[in-house]
Amino acid sequence: MSWLADLHDVYQRAYGSVADGMPPLMPIAHTTIQAHVEIVLDASGNFVRAEVLTRADATTLIPCTERSGGRSGSRPAAHPLCDKLQYVAADFLEHGGVVTSGFANDPAEPHRSYHDLLSTWTHSTHTHPKLKAILAYVENGTVVADLVGARILPIDSQGHLLTEWSGEKDDSPSIFKILPPGQQPQDAVVRWRVDTGGLQHGCWEDDSLISSWIDHYASLQSRRGFCMVTGQETSLAEQHPAKLRHAADKAKLISSNDTSGFTFRGRFTEAEQAAGVSFEATQKAHNALRWLIECQGSRNGDQVIVAWAAHTIEAPNPTELIFNPFPEDEESRIPQAGATIGHAYALRLKQAIAGYRARFDDAEDVIVMALDAATPGRMAITYYRRLPGSEFLRRLENWHLAFAWVQCHGISKGTRLEFVGPPTPNEIAEAAYGVSLNEKLKNATRARLLPCIVDGTPFPPDLVRAACQRASNRIGLDWWEWERTLGIACALYKGAHPERSYDMALDRTRRSRDYLFGRLLAIADNLEQMALNLSKEGRETNAARQMAHFARQPMSSWLDLDSQKLPPYRSRLQVLAPDFLRSRQNEIQEVCNLFDPDDFNDTPLTGEFLLGFHCQRSALFEKTEKKEKTDSTENTDEASPTNWKSE
Secondary structure: OHHHHHHHHHHHHHOOOOOOOOOOOOOOOEEEEEOOEEEEEEOOOOEEEEEEOOHHHOEEEEEOOHHHHOOOOOOOOOOOOOEEHHHHOOOOHHHOOOOOHHHOOOOOHHHHHHHHHHHHHHOOOOOOHHHHHHHHHHHHOOHHHHHHHOOOOOEOOOOOEOOOOOOOHHHOOHHHHHOOOOOOHHHOEEEEEEEOOOOOEEHHHOHHHHHHHHHHHHHHOOOEEEOOOOOOEEEEOOOOOOOOOOOOOOOEOOOOOOOOOOOOOOOOOOHHHOOOOEHHHHHHHHHHHHHHHHHHOEEEOOEEEEEEEOOOEOOOOOOOOOOOOOOOOHHHHOOOOOOOHHHHHHHHHHHHHHHHHHHOOOOOEEEEEEEEEEEOOEEEEEEEEEEEHHHHHHHHHHHHHHOOEEEEEEEEOOEEEEEEEOOOHHHHHHHHHOOOOOHHHHHHHHHHHHHHHHOOOOOOHHHHHHHHHHHHOHHHOOHHHHHHHHHHHHHHHHHHOHHHOOOOOOOOOOOOHHHHHHHHHHHHHHHHHHHHHHOOOOOOOHHHHOHHHHHHOHHHHHHHHHHHHOHHHHHHHHHHOHHHHHHHHHHHHHHHHHOOHHHOOOOOOOOHHHHHHHHHHHHHHHHHHHHHHHOOOOOOOOOOOOOOOOO
16 A cells, blocks of 8 residues: 555645646546536526637536546446536436446436435535526426527427537537547536636635535445554545546556455455555545656556655656757757767766756655556556665666667657657557557556656667667668667667677777677668768668668678779769768778778677768768868858758
8 A cells, every 4th residue: 555655645745736837736526527508697696608618628627426436337327516417307217318338227316316415405504606507406406408598508399409410510510520530419527617606606716615525425424443644543445536637537556346256366355454544544545646657657549657755745757858958049959079978978967967966855765656547447566666866866877878869759850859868658569569659558668668767777779689680680670760760779789788888989999700790781871871972862772772781791781882882983083072981981091990800700780880880970070060161162052961841
């Protein structure tokens, strides 16, 4: 129950003190619903007017019971105040309304259950003036008739509610435009606004009415027992909330609806013995979790990952970048004079980490939680860690430093969109399996990577191999996907081998075989691309087409490139750009001189060759940019490391 206790503490600290700009923390015994129609009454319960809500104004806070807060299935429980027409309107059936299939044997049950809840609350010691007005109006039995008269609900010639609109789409009533696909006007949800004298306050924004329901519902709790969260003898919850990830979420973290068979497998005689939680504690904990997910959760389909600090609440999410990689201040992305890209990134990262560290107390813990649902009704906590804030930030910093690389996200208006940092788990999954992978595989990959980030466990080698193989298949990917995959593959290989101390800049002293072969391929690609640009040919280079084969048989591929494929382009450059050709030939000779003769063979390359390729390519591109800036008389069509034109 530690997760419930941690979330309960969040609620106790944050309720009533949420900062401006953040969503409110929901009170207990309440939920949110998407309302479609607002009915305005006077203080005596007389109908004043009604209107169809806009989608932006539809989300409404309403009182709920334990059953209605997590209602699902064919016989949903009624809410005590705002609900669908089949609950609030006594004349619903008179106008041809069709109730939920579970109420077919007793169509009047939805309204009867709603009326009982509202009447009990209104006549209790925790009543409210607005309740008396709403109850009087509901008992008058003209809800649907008034909405028809106000031209909110359309009817046919027999006085029955229309189920679909057959006219022109632009002429359809407003109610058809706000309802979700598959729903009819009879499914509309009603909320109330009561004019009690001064300003007209909606029931969802009246604090006194909210407190009234909380006090009333607490007085109805009769089932008592030991709460495993608070450690007190108190009123226990019969059901636990849903709607954690979004308004339509039916999955629950705690549920038991089967008292026969092997549900408890001999360990308990009642479900409450497995999870005895008070009504107040479970409401507060689930509301806090819902609020944290909305404020700072990282979502991917049904999977949600959220992190928070025990006292200050806000904490960096481990699956996202620690700072904005594309700041408005361009200078913050440019290394200082004499600094390498890696050093500049490390400095900025330390500054960002220091900012978070200054907000945490020395003894404050950070909690990381991952949720996923295997079925629509069952949710699981797939990952849960509580660790000191200083340790959490240290591990987060280690991840960002180890897996940082120059990431390319495409080109905009002739400028490459690059930043230095680690790839996110979503990007890693797409680099390993392709951008069209299904959500289950993406979620499984995110779940595998979370311990690597938070716990510092070794990175899965199969993900490194998969990303490197896809990056090697250059001709099989779109240009933008290959550029992104290449940067991610380099980041993964570098991070998975921290003992080798790879730098993001070109290391001209590194003599490892795979790194040198990667450099040769980059030079060959750059040389041929220059020749193609001068001839205004927009095709792939031979180096690009043979990249996958080069990774499998590097010596044979290089000899073929050097002796068969490159000579025609060398001849062309000898006439059009002799200085460029001389520079690239010197680069090739420099790399060849670093080889150990025994290493020049056809043993397949590892992902390290991608690092050599990427670093050499970037160095050649920087050399081209410097030449263009210092000598404006030179040919400005000199080649960049790759053809940046989209296909």
